[in-house]
Amino acid sequence: MCVAYAVGHGGKMETSTMPRGLYGMHTPADYLELARAENDGAVLHRLVRCPYPFVWHALAANVHTPTVALLELSAARDSAWNDNMLLRLLAEHPGADRIVLLAVLDAVATKLTEGERPYAAVLALAERRELEVEEVRRLGALRGSSARLRSRLDQSLGSRA
Known part of the structure; x- marks a missing residue:
């Protein structure tokens, strides 16, 4: 899921290196809630790699999303x-x-x-x-x-x- 997209090395992440806010995430609704409520730019930037357009929308609406993430979102395509x-x-x-x-x-x-x-x-x-x-x-x-x-x-x- 999104965590696999947020990291390299075969999509696996050690628990000790998992960024705050992505640990224990399991459903698309969890990613959506995090994209709406999070204020940590690093976590928001990692969420850009989620394959869910509703998460992209939440990131684009979140005032805390950093410009580098906004730039990446400008190239995202779905429908x-x-x-x-x-x-x-x-x-x-x-x-x-x-x-x-x-x-x-x-x-x-x-x-x-x-x-x-x-x-x-x-x-x-x-x-x-x-x-x-x-x-x-x-x-x-x-x-x-x-x-x-x-x-x-x-x-x-x-x-x-």
Whole structure:
């Protein structure tokens, strides 16, 4: 399960080296609860390797998740709905720096080009001052952008000026 993903060496971990918060974890619900409640960045970073998208969402919503973990989450993929939600949560995360936001911007651009609709993530990125207006405005010109998205994007970016 997640503990196996959180360590190397064949997925085994000695009890003495198991990080606080991952010891004795057994079910996906345990990982979800830990992702929601934990404030230790090292434990949260290890949880990124869990294969459960609902854990990724909880990590992206946890204000204590470190930026290195957020950056890794920007590349996580599961399904259109889960991916789009994750990208929105990452775009809204208060700890997301410019590097994380650029990774999210690239992922959103890819999704739009593929015909998916990560519109909530686009609008969340438009609110982030760490990104230049033109960097975000380019999303509206991509194949998957609708007229309504372009209108709301222009509105959001216009309010930043």
